[in-house]
Each structure stands twice: as C-alpha cells, then as structure tokens.
Amino acid sequence: MNLTLKIWRQPSVDKKGKFETYQINDISADCSFLEMLDQLNEKLINDSNGPVDFTKCPVSFDHDCREGICGMCGLYINGRPHGPDSGITTCQLHMRKFKDGDTIVVEPWRSKAFPIIRDLVVDRGALDKIIQAGGYVSVNTGGIPDANSIPISKRNSDLAMDAASCIGCGACVASCANASAMLFVSAKVSQLALLPQGKIEAKERVQSMVKEMDSLGFGNCSNTYGCEAECPKEISKSNIARLNREFIGAKVCYENEVTRAAGGA
Amino acid sequence: MNNKILEFSSISKKVFMALAGLFLIVFLLVHLTINLFLLLGDGGKLFTASAHFMSTNPVIKIFEVFLFGGFILHIIIGILLTLKNWASRPVGYNQSNKSKTAFFSKYMIWTGLIVFTFLAIHMMNFYFVKLGLVQPPDGVGKHEFYQMTILLFSNKVYSSIYIVLLIILGFHLNHAFKAAFQTLGLNHNKYNCTIGFLGTAYSIIVAGGFIIIPIYFMFFF
Ligand code: FES
Secondary structure (H helix, E strand, O other): OOEEEEEEEOOOOOOOOEEEEEEEOOOOOOOEHHHHHHHHHHHHHHHOOOOOOHHHOOOOOOOOOOOOOOOOOOOEEOOEEOOOOOOOOHHHOEHHHOOOOOEEEEEOOOOOOOOEEEOOEEOOHHHHHHHHOOOOOOOOOOOOOOOOOOOOOHHHHHHHHHHHOOOOOOHHHHHOOOOOOHHHHHHHHHHHHOOHHHHOOHHHHHHHHHHHHHHOOOOOOOOOOHHHHHOOOOOOOHHHHHHHHHHHHHHHHOOOOOOOOOOOO | OOOHHHHOOHHHHHHHHHHHHHHHHHHHHHHHHHHHHHHHOOOOHHHHHHHHHHHHOHHHHHHHHHHHHHHHHHHHHHHHHHHHHHHOOOOOOOOOOOOOOOHHHHHHHHHHHHHHHHHHHHHHHHHHHHHOOOOOOOOOOOOOHHHHHHHHHOOHHHHHHHHHHHHHHHHHHHHHHHHHHHHOOOOOOOOHHHHHHHHHHHHHHHHHHHHHHHHHHHHHO
C-alpha cells in the first residue's frame, strides 16, 4: 500500500518542532507499524547525500523488544495511543489496520511530565520517579522463606498479576484528557497492596507515590477512562478505585509518625 | 504556595469534591420534591408552606450553611483541578483524541460553569429577594415564591433557557453521580451496574422533573 505520513519532527527538547509530510510506497499489509517506520528511515538515509535538514534525517522513535513487553514504543497514531487497535502496543500494530492511500498522523506522547527528547521519543523518567518513591518492597537479607509459608488467595494473586502486567508505556497518560498517571500509579500500588509482602508498607507507599505523582506535573483523574480504553495490557479502572481506597484509608487511619499519644515510646 | 488547601493531594481534593457533590445531589432531590408541589393545582398552598418551612426551620438553617459550603467547595476544587489538568498538557495533540471515553466527563468544567451561571441567576430571582437584597417584581411580596415562580415561568424566553440549562445540568449529574463513587473507591462488580443505572435514572428524573414545571406553566396553566 501507498501511504502519506505526517510525522512530528523536533530536533531536541528546547527546539521548536513541526509536522513533516512523507510519502511511502509499497508497504506490505503484513509488516508492523515500526517496520514501516524502519522502511521510511531507510528511504530517508538512501535519499540523502551530504548534510541535510533535520526533517530529512531518519525519524527517531523509541523501541526495544518489539513484542509488547518492554513498553518503550509509545506513539500517538491518528488520535489514539498505540494506534487503531486495542490491547496492543505500537510494535504489535500491523499495517493491515490501515488502507491503501491513508494519511497517518504520528505524534509523540504529550504531557508536561514527558518532555520530548527528539521527534517521537519522550522522556518517561517521571514514571520511574514514581516507582522510586515507593513502588517496591524493602527486602531485608535473610534466608529464603519456604514458598508455601505465606498463603495468598487465588483471587488476590490473579488481581495482583493483572495489575503487574503494566509495562509503564505511558499510554494512560497520553490518552488521558488531563495527562493523568492514575492508571499507572494504581496498577503499581495495587500489585503490591494485594499481596501480603506488599501490605506491610502499603500505607506509606500509597501516600508517597501519590505525592510524587502530583509533584511531577501529571493531571488529576476526572474519571474519563481513556486510560483503560488504550492500555495495551487492559489494566482495569477498578485499580484506580483501589488506589483511592488505599489512599483514603491511609490518610484517615494511618499515623505516619508514631507519637507518644499514639502509643509509641 | 503556602495555602494548605492548594497543597492537598490530587486524590484528597477529588474526595472532597465528590463528597460535596453527593451532598448537592441529595439537596437537588429535596428541591425537586418541593418544586413538584407546584403541579398540584392547589393554588400553591403546599408549595408555599414548604418554602416557608425551608426558610424558617432552624435545622434547615444549619443545613443551609453546609449547602453553601458544599457549593463553594465543589466549585473551587473543580476549578483548581481543571487548571492543573490544563497545565499538565501544555502542548496539545494535532489529532483530537479518539479513545473511547465517558463522554460528558471531558466537559464537566463547562457544564459546571453553565450550571453555576444559572445558579447565580436563580439566586437573584429567589434567594436574594427573600433576603431583601434584590427587589421582588412589582406587586409581589418578598416571600411570595409562588407568585414569583408563575411570573418567571409565564415568560417563554426564561422558561426555554431554564429547560436548556436543566438538560445541561442533567449531563453534569449523569457523569458526576457515577464518578463520585469511583473517586471514593467504591467500585465493585456486585454494584457497579446498580450505580450506573441509578446515576442515569437520577439525572433523568432530576432534569426531567424540573423541566416538567415550566412546560406545565407555559402550556397548561
Ligand atoms: S518495543 Fe517493547 S513494547 Fe513495543
């Protein structure tokens, strides 16, 4: 198929960007979206002779595993994060989802918290900062406990696994009308809050992760649910309700500092 | 920002917003019930009696303070949250978002502001008249709410605007009702369906109920 591509080009974070139109022909319906971009880049390299304008340089886009597990490859394609399909990442998107003669508009994730590094590549480090604020279990050294010594219900282990399938691609932020990271944070809080090992620090974790999220410039959730619709791992918005529950519980019932009045020494 | 309120976390703000909203939702039902007395055809006796009760009963007076507090809290937090949301995406997308979303949720600030404008007009027409801050229409006493209502609703332009604004309020409530439960963490397979149904039913009943009244006065009175 022959396609017209409108791609956001921006040389670096502090330079102005613009859309550039490219024509690309003979694309197989069986190739993936990223392979199509590879072909475009190859064409740009072959066509260039000598120093060229940055719009004639290969298009920068993030990718790593190309099988939907690393979460690097987020692109906003024709008004939808990860393009016109559900439950997949951009690298899993196939060109058969488009028609011959289509115009495809490709944009980077747009959020104050995700500065553009170049073209379609954004810095999703803000998500890592949220994890650093508490998205872990502090493991102290010692012997390996027996696998069956901590009983976990099937229900909770399933829910925790579902939440843990979040790959941190940032599509929830990209699709949210408010650029909110609530689905991401809720998945990371839930996967630990549901398990006995995570429960111990749950009250502090939820508070510090939400605090970090707020400070990084993400918006507030307005229950629009674009996040759930676009999540490649189909993480449920019920996790957001759990995050709210956990947070309210921690704020209302938990004493962050144990004072004498609270029974501390 | 030294202001503690502005330092509240996003979730705390939303929780207060939801609680205030739920309180307003209950208030609207009470208001609607009293307004529906207008349709009884008893010359406004029951309506006037209820209006008198609502403006003199000391318990209701206390609730009135909470009601104003609720409105102010709901509006201020709503504006604060929206400003932060707008700032969170300084550069927008070229292609408008095509993700499947809860439609009215994206326009809550606008439906909210329209409802607020209506609220201001409404206060001028009734509440401030009662307080003596605004002159009642000629020949009508400042506590004669029945007369004021009939006068207003016999004006076709006012009634039409009223109907449109209440439809917009209905849209606002439709999302608000369900969203409040999610914000408070009340999301459960067992009752999600019920909440969804109740939210839709509530918004239709409240908007529809208020709308019947001007229609009655315009065409059947
Ligand atoms: S490249 Fe790893 S998820 Fe797409």
